[in-house]
Amino acid sequence: MKQVVLAQRPNGPAKLDNFRVEEGAMPEPGAGEVLIEVSHLSLDPYMRGRMDDVKSYAPSVALGEKMTGQGVGHVLASRADGIKEGDLVTGITGWASHAVLPGEGVRKLDTRLPATTALGVLGMPGFTAWAAMKTIGAPQSGETLAVAAATGPVGSMVGQIAKRAGLRTIAIAGGEEKCTLAKDTFGFDAALDHRAHDVKTLRAALSEAAQDGIDIYFENVGGKVLQAALPLMNTHGRIPLIGTIAWYSGVDTSGPDHLPALWRATLVKRLRIQGLIVFDHWDLFPEFLEEMTGPVAQGDIAYIEDITEGLENAPSAFLSLLNGGNTGKAIVAI
Amino acid sequence: MKQVVLAQRPNGPAKLDNFRVEEGAMPEPGAGEVLIEVSHLSLDPYMRGRMDDVKSYAPSVALGEKMTGQGVGHVLASRADGIKEGDLVTGITGWASHAVLPGEGVRKLDTRLPATTALGVLGMPGFTAWAAMKTIGAPQSGETLAVAAATGPVGSMVGQIAKRAGLRTIAIAGGEEKCTLAKDTFGFDAALDHRAHDVKTLRAALSEAAQDGIDIYFENVGGKVLQAALPLMNTHGRIPLIGTIAWYSGVDTSGPDHLPALWRATLVKRLRIQGLIVFDHWDLFPEFLEEMTGPVAQGDIAYIEDITEGLENAPSAFLSLLNGGNTGKAIVAI
Numbered sequence: 256m257k258q259v260v261l262a263q264r265p266n267g268p269a270k271l272d273n274f275r276v277e278e279g280a281m282p283e284p285g286a287g288e289v290l291i292e293v294s295h296l297s298l299d300p301y302m303r304g305r306m307d308d309v310k311s312y313a314p315s316v317a318l319g320e321k322m323t324g325q326g327v328g329h330v331l332a333s334r335a336d337g338i339k340e341g342d343l344v345t346g347i348t349g350w351a352s353h354a355v356l357p358g359e360g361v362r363k364l365d366t367r368l369p370a371t372t373a374l375g376v377l378g379m380p381g382f383t384a385w386a387a388m389k390t391i392g393a394p395q396s397g398e399t400l401a402v403a404a405a406t407g408p409v410g411s412m413v414g415q416i417a418k419r420a421g422l423r424t425i426a427i428a429g430g431e432e433k434c435t436l437a438k439d440t441f442g443f444d445a446a447l448d449h450r451a452h453d454v455k456t457l458r459a460a461l462s463e464a465a466q467d468g469i470d471i472y473f474e475n476v477g478g479k480v481l482q483a484a485l486p487l488m489n490t491h492g493r494i495p496l497i498g499t500i501a502w503y504s505g506v507d508t509s510g511p512d513h514l515p516a517l518w519r520a521t522l523v524k525r526l527r528i529q530g531l532i533v534f535d536h537w538d539l540f541p542e543f544l545e546e547m548t549g550p551v552a553q554g555d556i557a558y559i560e561d562i563t564e565g566l567e568n569a570p571s572a573f574l575s576l577l578n579g580g581n582t583g584k585a586i587v588a589i
Numbered sequence: 590m591k592q593v594v595l596a597q598r599p600n601g602p603a604k605l606d607n608f609r610v611e612e613g614a615m616p617e618p619g620a621g622e623v624l625i626e627v628s629h630l631s632l633d634p635y636m637r638g639r640m641d642d643v644k645s646y647a648p649s650v651a652l653g654e655k656m657t658g659q660g661v662g663h664v665l666a667s668r669a670d671g672i673k674e675g676d677l678v679t680g681i682t683g684w685a686s687h688a689v690l691p692g693e694g695v696r697k698l699d700t701r702l703p704a705t706t707a708l709g710v711l712g713m714p715g716f717t718a719w720a721a722m723k724t725i726g727a728p729q730s731g732e733t734l735a736v737a738a739a740t741g742p743v744g745s746m747v748g749q750i751a752k753r754a755g756l757r758t759i760a761i762a763g764g765e766e767k768c769t770l771a772k773d774t775f776g777f778d779a780a781l782d783h784r785a786h787d788v789k790t791l792r793a794a795l796s797e798a799a800q801d802g803i804d805i806y807f808e809n810v811g812g813k814v815l816q817a818a819l820p821l822m823n824t825h826g827r828i829p830l831i832g833t834i835a836w837y838s839g840v841d842t843s844g845p846d847h848l849p850a851l852w853r854a855t856l857v858k859r860l861r862i863q864g865l866i867v868f869d870h871w872d873l874f875p876e877f878l879e880e881m882t883g884p885v886a887q888g889d890i891a892y893i894e895d896i897t898e899g900l901e902n903a904p905s906a907f908l909s910l911l912n913g914g915n916t917g918k919a920i921v922a923i
Binding site for chain 1: 645646808811815824825830831832833836842843844845846847848849851852853855856857858859860861862863864865866869
């Protein structure tokens with residue numbers, strides 16, 4: 256079996272040197288465990304946080320330890336009740352060709368849908384979008400939503416959920432190609448290329464696109480987009496906060512201090528800003544699948560997958576994801 | 590009649606020169622209106638915001654216009670249905686000895702309680718505390734709450750509501766005298782003097798007082814106290830935000846930028862930060878009065894009033910309030 260381990264912690268942006276591919280003996284399932292042959296691995300921005308030795312909502316990956324992540328694959332051998340050889344399952348396999356997991360750590364998949372949907376549109380990213388919109392965003396017909404990384408697996412789901420709820424939807428994405436994708440494939444009403452703007456001109460463009468102001472700013476990036484969007488928030492606006500990717504790899508905290516202005520806006524506009532980690536909301540996952548599996552199966556919810564071949568290419572695909580170089584849900588086919 | 594008008598807008602901290610006392614003709618009530626002889630006027634931190642020509646949740650006071658504010662007094666003449674001469678009422682009288690208001694703009698008071706309670710413990714400050722705790726704070730027995738300006742009319746009510754709900758309560762106040770008051774009169778479990786600390790030592794003292802972390806940081810000041818409290822927030826902590834008095838009078842926004850750290854904490858700890866303006870919640874006011882009038886009448890809720898004699902002394906009393914120089918609800922007896 257092969258796996259990718261954390262070779263060094265990044266000092267600033269992550270680099271290829273931070274990873275190492277290792278080969279090892281095939282693991283064997285103990286009592287209550289299953290052995291999975293991983294066919295696809297999910298790459299997600301949160302993994303960058305796990306590479307740092309910083310207290311967070313989940314433990315860091317230790318040096319020399321397998322990178323964490325969700326995979327899908329077939330069961331090669333099972334010693335767990337209710338799971339048998341050949342079942343298609345998903346679980347936290349890590350970046351590896353094979354993984355042993357406890358039976359309660361895996362979930363059997365609906366084989367009528369492509370297995371990779373369990374990593375994206377019907378997996379953690381899709382569920383993150385849905386849960387944050389449901390518990391914090393509270394979209395109301397006629398409102399306006401803005402979201403960055405709008406062609407990514409979370410942003411594209413956010414936009415489509417909002418559109419189905421009757422909102423005007425504004426995409427912010429990197430590059431013209433992604434802007435076209437946002438409008439044509441994901442149905443956004445407007446799309447802005449943040450690469451073509453600084454904070455000031457991005458704010459002007461956003462203001463133009465959101466003539467009635469922004470009711471929901473779905474936060475998954477931080478940085479420039481946040482600075483542009485904040486002054487455009489409407490009274491009683493909501494900011495579900497599920498990521499700060501612009502601020503993952505070392506933050507320049509030299510002034511000015513934007514906290515006083517944020518505080519004032521939060522008071523004056525009675526904003527609600529709330530962080531969400533999807534792991535807190537697994538109790539809602541069945542409701543999410545119930546609601547969204549149909550629309551995905553019927554093609555009413557669009558999704559794009561960006562599949563890289565070969566586990567040894569996972570590190571470069573991950574770096575590309577962090578730099579916004581990919582389009583769609585980043586997946587490694589093993 | 591006498592009134593206090595806004596003579597100039599402050600450039601930085603407010604000063605006595607910003608105000609002017611004027612005498613004028615006694616106003617007369619038109620159809621549907623009442624004339625009130627104001628006996629007591631409320632002074633509140635939000636008034637500082639109204640002195641600036643900045644878009645906010647309420648219009649600024651115009652230059653030469655009467656300062657806004659809530660008063661209580663008896664009706665001298667009424668042309669409004671349901672209100673008669675001699676009734677004790679409250680309304681937005683402004684800083685004036687007499688005021689004409691529309692009948693629907695005044696509320697008749699329960700004469701069994703001192704009229705001044707309608708300005709403080711059973712008025713806007715008490716209701717602000719109650720509404721923010723009810724709609725955002727969501728206190729759970731066994732949790733820990735921290736609040737600044739803890740002997741003020743909002744902070745003291747917040748602490749008492751939290752204590753009654755079974756929370757450990759930590760006061761932050763300016764000076765040893767207020768700290769003693771916080772513990773002895775308002776029942777806080779611990780009290781910290783922010784004047785004796787910089788951010789770092791305040792955080793250490795707060796960490797000592799809040800051994801299990803902070804679940805609710807009730808925000809009414811911003812600045813140093815916020816910086817000290819933020820890293821101590823527990824997962825799923827709540828920050829009801831009802832004022833930023835430390836940042837009212839000109840803000841030093843030179844670096845470092847604290848926004849990235851706030852954003853990261855909000856995500857990692859799934860914080861909920863939400864602004865509240867009490868004007869949005871008047872529908873809850875009857876429930877507040879129903880719940881709190883009894884405890885106030887029975888002496889189970891403590892409150893302190895700081896009464897200044899004479900309308901002409903309202904400006905200096907207001908400046909003292911902004912500088913933390915008063916103790917208890919600031920009221921002017923006219």
